[in-house]
Amino acid sequence: MNHGGDLSEAIAHYGGAPQDWLDLSTGINPRPWPVPxxxxxxxxxxxxxxxxxxxxxxxxxxxxxxxxxxxxxxxxxxxxxxxxxxxxxxxxxxxxxxxxxxxxxxxxxxxxxxxxxxxxxxxxxxxxxxxxxxxxxxxxxxxxxxxxxxxxxxxxxxxxxxxxxxxxxxxxxxxxxxxxxxxxxxxxxxxxxxxxxxxxxxxxxxxxxxxxxxxxxxxxxxxxxxxxxxxxxxxxxxxDRAWAVAARASLDMMAQRLDAILQMAGFRLVGGLPLFRLVQHADARALHKKLARKYIWCRRFDESPDRLRFGLPRDDKDLARLKEALVSP
Known part of the structure; x- marks a missing residue:
């Protein structure tokens, strides 16, 4: 499995500019440590x-x-x-x-x-x-x-x-x-x-x-x-230990909310960490394309075509965007 975080492939196939995309292809904390x-x-x-x-x-x-x-x-x-x-x-x-x-x-x-x-x-x-x-x-x-x-x-x-x-x-x-x-x-x-x-x-x-x-x-x-x-x-x-403790709690909460949306859309949770979720669906490839057409990028696996990996959305707005994209035609 290769790394995520590069939207070049997504943009080449589906268009848009980087700022148009919701990139859920990585396992990176979407709420970074605030650098002074x-x-x-x-x-x-x-x-x-x-x-x-x-x-x-x-x-x-x-x-x-x-x-x-x-x-x-x-x-x-x-x-x-x-x-x-x-x-x-x-x-x-x-x-x-x-x-x-x-x-x-x-x-x-x-x-x-x-x-x-x-x-x-x-x-x-x-x-x-x-x-x-x-x-x-x-x-x-x-x-x-x-x-x-x-x-x-x-x-x-x-x-x-x-x-x-x-x-x-x-x-x-x-x-x-x-x-x-x-x-x-x-x-x-x-x-x-x-x-x-x-x-x-x-x-x-x-x-x-x-x-x-x-x-x-x-x-x-x-x-x-x-x-x-x-x-x-x-x-x-x-x-900054206080930030780390708060970040772990925030990641756990967002991961649970992401799980609820993915399961509502018919995915089965098969693994993951608070920074990413691994799910399974018989139509994973088609759903990956559907999301990409709406400028949402997640991870697919050539060796496991029924699986996708989702990184965490940053906030309620991104979570709602993913939910809408999954439930809409």
Whole structure:
């Protein structure tokens, strides 16, 4: 499954301008953290400073419950880290628990690595040296039992490899994260900033791992990998715990309201998270086209033609627009 958020395909097929569209193709918080104008303007006029990066790392460590023995590497988005993984990991094949975000498999395949798609973690092929788990999973919202991560990491250590846990959507529940295990185990945790905080254009993500692993990524990314605005805004947002608590409650409420509308339209809820809903319908393809003709864009899946994924509407107006589009001819 690829990423959403690019209306180019929708506009090419159905017309309109970007401002005409209701884009529900992403899993990004439609109510972003309110960036103070002064914070952004100041950071635009200077190079990133070491002090800025250290402040961001401290905020991330507190927000993600990372132990002091672990190292945190800021990056220009989680996607940049995904691209580096197969080039910096020890040699060997990778098992990917799926179906899930397709960029993981594609990046390892482009690097010449053997990819083993797996549906469960009960028996890993002998050729596997690394394992990738997206937790919570995209697009079905599956949450993997954190107690199993230590066992899998122990097995990967015996094989000389890594357990990679992509926690891009874990901000919806602080209990999901497994950064606390990143001490002496070969666990590599990826965290996305932009999704939960609604600021994907800032391009900010994090890698959390034991120091030797983290150092290889820091060297690969090089100096000034993260912009000054991303460093300063990220540090401030991650420290805003009151906003995070309120955002989680708001997302839960909007997700429930979205569920009611989708179920009223005949969809069956089959998965999802507070940031997106995965639904099933026998006429999903036709409904996707119907919505697109009304300039509403959601996610379809070539491998699962009866499923669609909806991101959250921003407000009552957008929710009403979706409802009207679904019930009207």
């Amino acid at each position: 104008a002064s914070l952004f303007a100041d950071a635009l006029h200077r190079l990133p400073a070491q002090a800025d990066q250290e402040a961001l790392i401290l905020s991330a460590a507190e927000a993600y419950n990372a132990p002091k023995e672990a190292a945190i590497v800021p990056a220009p988005g989680t996607q940049a880290l995904i691209q580096w993984l197969p080039h910096l990991a020890p040699p060997g094949g990778v098992a990917i628990l799926g179906p899930t975000y397709s960029e993981h498999a594609q990046s390892w395949q482009r690097a010449g690595r053997t990819v083993f798609p797996i549906a469960d973690m009960k028996a890993l092929p002998r050729e596997v040296r690394h394992v990738i788990v997206v937790n919570p999973n995209n697009p079905d919202g599956r949450i993997f039992e954190s107690a199993r991560f230590k066992q899998i990491a122990d097995e990967m250590r015996s094989r000389g490899g890594w357990l990679i846990v992509d926690e891009s959507f874990a901000d919806i529940d602080p209990a999901i994260g497994c950064a606390a295990l990143c001490t002496d185990l070969p666990i590599v945790v990826l965290r996305s900033f932009g999704k939960f905080f609604g600021l994907p254009g800032l391009r900010l993500g994090f890698l959390i791992a034991e120091p030797r692993i983290a150092a290889s990524f820091e060297a690969a990314l090089g100096p000034w990998a993260v912009s000054a605005p991303a460093l300063t805004i990220g540090a401030a947002a991650l420290k």
